[in-house]
Amino acid sequence: QQQVKQSPQSLIVQKGGISIINCAYENTAFDYFPWYQQFPGKGPALLIAIRPDVSEKKEGRFTISFNKSAKQFSLHIMDSQPGDSATYFCAARSTNSGGGADGLTFGKGTHLIIQP
Amino acid sequence: GAGVSQSPSNKVTEKGKDVELRCDPISGHTALYWYRQSLGQGLEFLIYFQGNSAPDKSGLPSDRFSAERTGGSVSTLTIQRTQQEDSAVYLCASSLAHRNTEAFFGQGTRLTVV
Numbered sequence: 001q002q003q004v005k006q007s008p009q010s011l012i013v014q015k016g017g018i019s020i021i022n023c024a025y026e027n028t029a030f031d032y033f034p035w036y037q038q039f040p041g042k043g044p045a046l047l048i049a050i051r052p053d054v055s056e057k058k059e060g061r062f063t064i065s066f067n068k069s070a071k072q073f074s075l076h077i078m079d080s081q082p083g084d085s086a087t088y089f090c091a092a093r094s095t096n097s098g099g100g101a102d103g104l105t106f107g108k109g110t111h112l113i114i115q116p
Numbered sequence: 117g118a119g120v121s122q123s124p125s126n127k128v129t130e131k132g133k134d135v136e137l138r139c140d141p142i143s144g145h146t147a148l149y150w151y152r153q154s155l156g157q158g159l160e161f162l163i164y165f166q167g168n169s170a171p172d173k174s175g176l177p178s179d180r181f182s183a184e185r186t187g188g189s190v191s192t193l194t195i196q197r198t199q200q201e202d203s204a205v206y207l208c209a210s211s212l213a214h215r216n217t218e219a220f221f222g223q224g225t226r227l228t229v230v
Contacts, residue, residue: 043207043221044159046219091159103161108158
């Protein structure tokens, strides 16, 4: 019930291409879905987040698509750049007490490499 | 401070020794979280504090792990009798309030048990 499954584990995309990372969850109490970006030696930093009342959220080149019925959400990076090379984590949490884990439940991460 | 600060950045310790990891959250943040990041395993939630209290300690991996927070600010994660499987990056995060606000992470403490 607490698991968030993320794929792929690693991804190589050419500069200018679209990077797509997928996540699936099981706990229907989850109502907050952030994506974090982590560079080597640094802590994760919030990139973009979505709540299930919308199906898509876009911020610059980053878009989250959310499918509530399928319990899936994905991150799309348009016009991928070498500076986007990092590890990306999806996560989920219930913002209501009693809804499950007190902390964020993270996917296992995707190591993204953007080739020049 | 400007961000979440963790110390030390790196810690190498001998198996069986005790270690203390420190987290200094963003000023005014009432919620504080500890996570463990192992290679290829993502981030594992350990414990959270609301103020000085930790309502649920069930995420701690074993009774060798303990954490405290004093004055609603600095938190210490203590690992007693360290084992090689404790080697990981320990991350701390803080947020204005529990559950419904963004969590900001520190840079982590890389613990290596030899």
